[in-house]
Amino acid sequence: MKPGETNITITLSKVFKRFDEVTALEDINVVFEAGTLTTLLGPSGCGKTTLLRIVSGLETVSGGEILFGNENVTDLSATRRDVGMVFQSYALFPHMTVEQNVGYGLGVLKTPQEKIKEQVKVVLDMVNLAGYQARYPDELSGGQQQRVAVARALILEPKVLLFDEPLSNIDSKLRRSMREEIRHLQKSTGITSIYVTHDQSEALAVSDEVVVMKDGRILQKGPPRSLYHRPESAFVANFIGESNVVEALLVNGTDGNRVELGGIELALPDSMHIPAKPGMVKLSLRPEVIHIEAKSDDKDPDCLAGIVTESAYMGPVIEYSVKTAIGDLFTRGPAYETQHLKGEQVRVRVRPDEIIVIPASSE
Amino acid sequence: MSTTAKVVSESFKPALIIPWVTIGIIAYFCLPWLALEYGLTDATFDEFVDALAWRKNGATIVVPFFFLMFLIAPRLVRSGIQCGWLYTCLSAFFILATFAYFITENLSMGLGTAVILLAFSALFAIGIAEIGFQRGDRFIAGSVIFVILLVCVFIFFPIWTIFQTLLYNSDGSFAPFQFYQIVTAFGVGRVILNTLLLAMSVGAATTLFGLIFALYSTRATSPLRYVIRVFYILPIITPPFVVGMALILLFGRAGMINDGLMFLFGPEGILLQGAFTRSGYIYGFWGIFLAQTLSLTPIAYMVLNGMLATINPAMEEAALTMRAGRWETLRDVTLPLLRPGIANAFLLCMISSAADFGNPLVLGGDYDVLSTEIYFSIAGAQLDFAKASALGVLLLVLSLSVFVIQKKWVGQKSYVTVTGVQTAGNVIPLPGRLQKILSAFVLVWLLLVGILYFSIFLGGFVKQWGADYTLTIAHHKELWLGGFASGAWPSFINSLIFAFIAAPITALIGILIAYIISRKKFFGKGIIDFGTVLIFAIPGTVTGVAYILAFNTPPVELTGTAAILIITMAIRAMPVGIRGGMSALSQISESLEEASVLQRAGSLKTIRSVLIPLIRSTIVSSTAYSFIRSMTTVSAVIFLATAGTNVATTYILSRVESGDTGIAVAYGSILILTMLLFTLAVEVITGRSRVEKQVKTI
Structure with missing residues (x-):
């Protein structure tokens, strides 16, 4: 498999899907760029798996078109679409050995036996499972089964690779290394890939682009960094990373933009992109922009007053919940500092240059 | 595009x-x-x-x-x-x-x-x-067309001819009121009432006894519970009317009980002279009731046992930790959880009782029910097809409505969530006193069943039951030693051949139907769904009448051929294949098939390489069970068997009707024995294959 040889763009336009009366997907228009790995991220029931299955051909659309490159594949069955898929449950055939599982598709295509053996060996090497040919799936660990599933999806050199929550059945320590392996394989093969997950940190770590979905719609699509720093809605701000969404008054003064919240004023840097008009707006405050410090007598005009309502020691950090005039704020402090205890009066400082203004039009 | x-x-x-x-x-x-x-x-x-x-x-x-x-x-x-x-x-x-x-x-x-x-x-x-x-997908398209054709030709068309017979006079003119005239011409109300009364009593009794057996086999601590686990195969391998015959041997006019009571209390009795006269009390409601209860209780047992096994022991343990005793736990937790199973068992046994033909035929006496009335409107020289059709419609409507209630209403309700997660925990044993009472009950039951089967085997070896108990092998000699062209052989060989052809067809088509129903969505699926419901619900006697009417005239003329018997056996046993396929497929994750499809395999290849290896044991057991059902079925084939195509069950019934009880039970006992050996052989074979699989995967 040479990089770049198979990569194609996947385009979905005006795709929607209804199950009986229930609308699972609504007006999906999205382009998955050639050679990239895109994650579909969202809470359960948001339609991300349905969207993946529609791309695979296992599910039909109720309307709209799917293009692989320039080819319209909307009416093609899964067998003819040339996609590889890694299932959440791996879906390894329990009555076949690793070699038979991985070589199954080549057998379907009537490849000679020696050729199958050879190619199976190549892909098993790729997923670091050399020598496991004769094992049965239930003789393998979860991680090894996962690799077999990946090898099977790769062996036919598909145009598109699909991952349906591939790491959800793996314990958390292994998950990190598996996710890196998948990323590495995808990069080295250059196959356009779509990856479904509900784990936002997995999505951020593994993808070129992230598509956030909710209630059958796409809310936002972009590289991980832009989703984290420029969420276009409170939902995305909350779903990608952690966020305190608060209300504030945006003022466009002579000296630049300011926000007023809870009786304090914070000047926003001139360089900041403000996607809203002056007036009441929603702000997203990440935990890392909120700092709490012990209350002292001298009043600081830039600080909010607060009371610690929860204080939990987590090892490297301490997690706090602080009650303030603008609502309960969630934040973290380094563990080497003295822990603020529950009930303690504190000062809350917000770093203005990291404030995110959420676009007015969003939900 | x-x-x-x-x-x-x-x-x-x-x-x-x-x-x-x-x-x-x-x-x-x-x-x-x-x-x-x-x-x-x-x-x-x-x-x-x-x-x-x-x-x-x-x-x-x-x-x-x-x-x-x-x-x-x-x-x-x-x-x-x-x-x-x-x-x-x-x-x-x-x-x-x-x-x-x-x-x-x-x-x-x-x-x-x-x-x-x-x-x-x-x-x-x-x-x-x-x-x-x-x-x-050509294979699926072909299968769908094939199944639709099958359902249309062998289910819808025959049932339609029943209605046609009712809507038109014998001279072909339209007669919209014929049905009304027929059913009001004789005491049809009494027949329906009889059928319903019997079905409900049998349903209630079998459910109660099935519950007792199920509780006992899963919750009792006595070793007797292991005996129960094997007793359910007896009715499967016994032709339905043989239990009735055994009851006659025991309780009939010349039966052992009558003889015993005569000996004690008869005119020359040794205890009380003249206090007792021989009676045919077994003929009628109580006889059929007893026979059906004996043969249907294992069905209720299987339904309830399956339900009990899926109850999470943690729920009962939770009740115990809340200070509930074993009695309270049973009453407040276990039994309410079983409620859907109880309703299910009741309705299933009700349908089976209403559809049963053999026992009422043998034991009915004056107590007429729909299934025997249908037979008697055609049997002999009656040939009153309009009346048979009218009664058939009534019986069909009755069993179809009970079946629909069972499927739509009870079938949906289940408190059991199957998560696949094995929860540790021990089942709670029965309260001590209850177990003692139930032990006594189970013992009496098993004793009765034992005596029944023993009398069947003995009956084949005595000269004239009730009159002359001299041991003889004359009956078996007549049946088996007169060469292959006489005695039991022609019908026995017919049965074997027909069942042997029908069984694999049934299993394969049944599993195919199960696959289409559970895995595919398409326009026109309703036809297959409805056809399947009819296959499950249609009583054998109705099938018999419908097939005579439908396949006796052009364009499809099959009566008198072996083909019609094979088809009937296949259709009658079809629920076995469908049910087996359904439960096997529900164990297999659909993503396995999807994975195969994404490897460029068509559905035929997927079924061959992925599904069939995984459901092989289901195919074997469904085929075996279909074979047994085909060998023991009587209700539908009795309408269709002719002199040339007589099968074992119809031959036995004809000997019962001509009074040769000895011959009949001799043949019946050999049939039971054959089926028993066959079942054991299948158990051994499938059991070994399971071991093989384990060895392979360890």
């Missing part, structure tokens, strides 16, 4: 149709176009040749040209879709034209026509698959 059409036509190969065209043309030239008067095997060569299609002048000459058109068609059109439309229209036209031909000419179809029609159905399936049905 243009790209799609291109791709479809690329994948389309004319070679696909060649096998079907070849089969059709061979059938046209070599197989009879018209039905043979004496059946295929008994026809003379001249008769055979005369029935061939190409010997007929006129219309049949077009058949080969039709097939040729299929070969030319791909060259006339531009895309696969157009070709698909052409195939679909051509084959649909031919099929309809053939039926029209046979109906208007009043001729009966021969085997060749059946094969030709099958070939055209396959071409039809290829056509609609090419248009886009089932997303171009």
Whole structure:
């Protein structure tokens, strides 16, 4: 498999899907760029798996078109679409050995036996499972089964690779290394890939682009960094990373933009992109922009007053919940500092240059 | 759309149709176009040749040209879709034209026509698959068409003829009130009431006893519980009326109990003279009730036992931790959780009781129920088909409505969530006193069953039950030692051959239906769903009447042939295959099939390489069970068996009717023994294969 040889763009336009009366997907228009790995991220029931299955051909659309490159594949069955898929449950055939599982598709295509053996060996090497040919799936660990599933999806050199929550059945320590392996394989093969997950940190770590979905719609699509720093809605701000969404008054003064919240004023840097008009707006405050410090007598005009309502020691950090005039704020402090205890009066400082203004039009 | 059409036509190969065209043309030239008067095997060569299609002048000459058109068609059109439309229209036209031909000419179809029609159905399936049905999956399209045809010809059409018989007079004029006239002409109300009363009593009794057995086998601590776990196979291997016969041996006028009471209390009794006279108390409601309760309780037991096994022990343990005793736990937790199972068992046994034919026939006396009334309106020289149809409709409606209630209402309700997570925990044993009472009950029951079966075997070895208990092998000698052309052999061999052919067909078609129902969505699926409901709900006697009416006249004339018996056996045992397929498929994650499909495998390859290896044991057990059912069935085949196609059960019943009880039980006992050995052999084989699989995967 040479990089770049198979990569194609996947385009979905005006795709929607209804199950009986229930609308699972609504007006999906999205382009998955050639050679990239895109994650579909969202809470359960948001339609991300349905969207993946529609791309695979296992599910039909109720309307709209799917293009692989320039080819319209909307009416093609899964067998003819040339996609590889890694299932959440791996879906390894329990009555076949690793070699038979991985070589199954080549057998379907009537490849000679020696050729199958050879190619199976190549892909098993790729997923670091050399020598496991004769094992049965239930003789393998979860991680090894996962690799077999990946090898099977790769062996036919598909145009598109699909991952349906591939790491959800793996314990958390292994998950990190598996996710890196998948990323590495995808990069080295250059196959356009779509990856479904509900784990936002997995999505951020593994993808070129992230598509956030909710209630059958796409809310936002972009590289991980832009989703984290420029969420276009409170939902995305909350779903990608952690966020305190608060209300504030945006003022466009002579000296630049300011926000007023809870009786304090914070000047926003001139360089900041403000996607809203002056007036009441929603702000997203990440935990890392909120700092709490012990209350002292001298009043600081830039600080909010607060009371610690929860204080939990987590090892490297301490997690706090602080009650303030603008609502309960969630934040973290380094563990080497003295822990603020529950009930303690504190000062809350917000770093203005990291404030995110959420676009007015969003939900 | 243009790209799609291109791709479809690329994948389309004319070679696909060649096998079907070849089969059709061979059938046209070599197989009879018209039905043979004496059946295929008994026809003379001249008769055979005369029935061939190409010997007929006129219309049949077009058949080969039709097939040729299929070969030319791909060259006339531009895309696969157009070709698909052409195939679909051509084959649909031919099929309809053939039926029209046979109906208007009043001729009966021969085997060749059946094969030709099958070939055209396959071409039809290829056509609609090419248009886009089932997303171009020819195998599934073909299976769907095949199943729909099957359901239409062997379920809908026969049932329709029952209604037709009711709607039209014997002279063919429309008679909308005939049904009303028939059912009001005699005491039909009493018959319906009898049937319902019996069904409800049997339903209640079997459910209660089934519950006792289920609780006992899962919750008792006594070793007796292991005995229960094997007793459920007895009724499966016993022809339904044999329990009735055994009851006669025990409780009948000349039965052991009567003899015993006569000995003690009769006119010359040793205890109290003249206090007792012989009576036929067993004939009538209580006799049928007892026989059906004995033979149906294991069904209730299986339903409830399955339900009990899925109850999470943690729930009962939770009750115990909240200070509830074992009694309270049983009353407040276990039994309420079993409620859907109890309703299920009750309704299932009710249907089985209403549909049962053998026991009421043997034990009924004056107590007439729908199933026997149907038989008596036709049997002998009655041949009152209108009355049989009317009663058949009543019985069908009764069992169909109970079945629908069971399926829609009870079947949906289940408190059990199957998560696949094994929860640790021990089942709570029964309260001590309850266990003692139940032990006594179970012991009495097993004793009764033991005596019943013993008397069947003994009955075959005594001269004249009730009068002369001298041991003899005369009955068995008459049955088995008179050569293969006399005694029991012809019917026994018939049974074996028919069941042997029917069983694999049943298992495969049943599993195919289960696959289509559980895995596929398509336009027209409702037909298959409804057909399946009818297959499950239709009582055997109704099938018998319907088949006589439907297949005794052109265009499909099958009565008197072995084929009709094989088909009947296959349809009667079909629920076994469907149920087996359903439960096996529900164990297999759909993503396995999807994974195969994404590896470019078509559905045929997927089924062959992925599904069949995983459900192999289900296929074996379904085939075995279908074989047993076909061997022991009586209700439908009794209408269709003739002198030449007598089977074991109908032969036994005919000997019962002519009073040869000794012969009948001798034959019955051998039949039971054969089935028992067969069941054990299957257990051993499938048991070993399971071990093999374990060894392989460890």
